[in-house]
Amino acid sequence: MLSSSALAEAPICVVDDRGRDVCMVKPAQRIAALSPGATELIYAAGAGDKVVAVVSFSDYPEEAKEVTSVGSHTRIDLERLMSLQPDLVLAWGTGNPSEQIALIERLGLTVYYVEPHEFESIARNVENMGILAGTQGQANTEALRFRQGIQALQARYEAAPAIDVFYQIWQEPLMTMNGEHYMSKVVSLCGGVNVFADSPRLIPRLNQEAVLLKNPEAILAGGMGERNAKWLSAWRAFPGLLATQRDNLFFVPPSLIQRPTTRLLEGAEILCQALETARGRR
The missing domain is CATH 3.40.50.1980 (Nitrogenase molybdenum iron protein domain)
Structure with missing residues (x-):
């Protein structure tokens, strides 16, 4: 001993x-x-x-x-x-x-x-x-x-109908994430499908046309600050976009979703609720 x-x-x-x-x-x-x-x-x-x-x-x-x-x-x-x-x-x-x-x-x-x-x-x-x-x-x-909070969300939404999602990380240049990124895993946790999951880059840069071609059912975005949802306003200029038609444009406070910390659980809860709202608009 x-x-x-x-x-x-x-x-x-x-x-x-x-x-x-x-x-x-x-x-x-x-x-x-x-x-x-x-x-x-x-x-x-x-x-x-x-x-x-x-x-x-x-x-x-x-x-x-x-x-x-x-x-x-x-x-x-x-x-x-x-x-x-x-x-x-x-x-x-x-x-x-x-x-x-x-x-x-x-x-x-x-x-x-x-x-x-x-x-x-x-x-x-x-x-x-x-x-x-x-x-x-x-x-x-x-x-x-x-861990327990993530497991609870997984159990709650694992059988939820899938929703095609575009998550906007940044405005200029327009940026999202691929399926390897932890934020994409939050989207999946909530029953969402990241429309750019197969991008070869972890943080791909896009143009609006690429998003319009994907025609996501829901668009989620952070913004400059915890209460600034102006990035979503640009998508209202495209009435043919499914997310715009159904008013599925959702703001997520960036500090709760764009930092890999335990506060990600709070961000995941907000994101999951947004997708549940989108399901209710079908």
Whole structure:
């Protein structure tokens, strides 16, 4: 049997979203979150009081707005970051500059890559962050809440009649997502069919004609801000579009659906209800 001193010295290890073993000799005390999504996840894991650095647009929860910003996710102020002496850096694999993250690692900081593409990987990230920060109790509770909520939606809508859906991520240029994206999996969860699921690009750029040819039954969009639904107005100019004919133009607050965090459950509930409304208009 290991002695208590040996147990205390055993490293804390998890596997990040790049399949890398990330180990620490003791729970993190000073954490840098280099994307708004990573910020939400570490707070969800119960370690918000250990966050010493965030990047721009890290606006949830409210307390995150008071944490020191070290630039944007696309350009990190390394001097400021290093001055805060983080012992754990939560990096966004496809969002942060790879050369800056590589330099952070060469400088000896522990880096955990956050890049969830599945519901389960969102829950697992919360659990992993709880392990690394020593807040497993709250992290495991939140991960369980998220898993159970997703399972409940799956059970509720698995037999729902399918609806062809166009989800608009951005306006200019017009952008959506393919079937590999986690937001497309939310559409599927609710009984929707992403009309651009077979696109070869994760985030395809489109023109209006491509959407009109697909003639989706419902269009969902975020927008610039949590209450700004003006992106949907452009589709009202096409009365021949099935979604317009049936008034199936639905706004989803972008922070609830366009960040892979446990708040995605709230966004999924809104999206599912929108598609249920569309079914009722047939």
